[in-house]
Amino acid sequence: MSSQTTVIDGRLSKGEIFDVLRNQRRRFVLQYLKRRGEPVELGDLATQVAAWEYRTPCEKVTSEQRKRVYTTLQQTHLPRMAEANIIEYDSDSGLIQPTTRTKDLSIYLEIVPGSELPWREYYLSLGAVSCALCAAVWGNVYPFTVLPDVAWAMLISVSFTVSAAIHIYYEQNMRLGDLEVPPELDLE
Template identity: 70%
Template sequence: MSQQSPQNPLSKGEVFEVLRNQRRRYVLQYLKQDSRPVELGDLAQQVAAWEYETVPEKVTPEQRKRVYTTLQQTHLPKMDAAGILQFDSDAGVIEPTDRTSDLNIYLEIVPGSEFAWRELYLSLGAIGCALVAALWLDIYPLTLLSELTWAGLISVTITGTAIAHIYYERNMRLGHGEQPPELRYGRSD
């Protein structure tokens, strides 16, 4: 088992390498829920349940074995080598490290249920079309404001939404606000 010191934070490359694989994200999610040492079999059962969108009790032995094998042979050793967790392959036990909690922030910043911007834009477009149709048909009380006023309101609403979207996206990027390594460690190489 290897554990690197907390003075050496993970590079962006290491973070992306870990997070690019869904199964490794599931491992981190499981360790986040229960920060105690876990048995490989229990971890494999839960990860398989998430992957196959079922409850752990309904995971088939083949599904569990497939997940168990790749966790044991590939994912857990890679995460252990990076110090993200401690994996005792002989005992089949996984323990979180300080780096495990460091990666939890990335799981929170890149949520699975991100705000649905396309649905918002689709709704704004539909409302805009409905307003144009209602104005064309001279439907009261919409006629109380001029067509130019309505066009201005629609434009301001769409522009304001786009600005909010840009601001939101910039703040949700991995590494946002992070100093480059050469500044963080005082190096210039």
């Protein structure tokens, strides 16, 4: 997305949203805005983002760290997010506030730490294993003939149900704004 992005009917494509949000600092801005739920001052925002980036309490953020974050937020990140209507940014007053679009963006952000398997790949794998299991049961392949067919069907059903319940529980803690710190920092 370039600085010439146009918002048609108040909507951005998924590609444009991902382009804006691929930057960690912008995700930190959203985290802070969603937690606060009200307009914030650029100075406060810069201090908190610097604290997350440098993994230090807000009180220990140096003036150099804060200034570095403040400057890039003011000159680059906030104007770009405002252009996409993800936030409202008044450069004169230094106030930033969420828009109706801000809260909807978390559905586009799946935080997958390190070597962890994304849920979509997990379900694809579980489906493939289930299909192979069904084929083995249907083809009367030993040892899959030891249990009745209904037991295998029950095993598959329970596997998907338990997986979905774990996924729901896990996802509740992975949304921007739901935790004190951004999900990508909480996992490390």
